[in-house]
Amino acid sequence: MIPIKAPLKVRKRDIFRATLADNCGNLGYLGIAPDGSKYHVVVPVDLQLARGVKALNQPDDGTPFGGYRGWHYYECGPYAGIEGEESRCQQVENNTQLLSIWLQQFGIKVEIID
Secondary structure (H helix, E strand, C coil): CCCCCCCEEEEHHHHHHHCCECCCCEEEEEEECCCCCCEEEEEEEEHHHHHHHHCCCCCCCCCHHHCCCCCEEEEECCECHHHCHHHHHHHHHHHHHHHHHHHHCCCCCEEEEC
């Protein structure tokens, strides 16, 4: 019998923490272990640094912006900073759905918890 791997439990408040305003000059990421067993929040990441990593200007040790080698990093989309809290909450919902879809490509199931 093949063991069923438990889904990765991600706190919604951590997605909220990583969802930053588009006018703040920073981005938020969730780092996911390759086996889907754990995650960590990487906030704030300077926009210029993030663009360099996306352009494959990786640091010499292979770990983006101080993250862990081999981990998957999901960029939480920013919200429109001038629109306030309602905009942020909507973007948190979007990031939650997109995170689940994104993790499927790695065979990782996610459960969002409060």
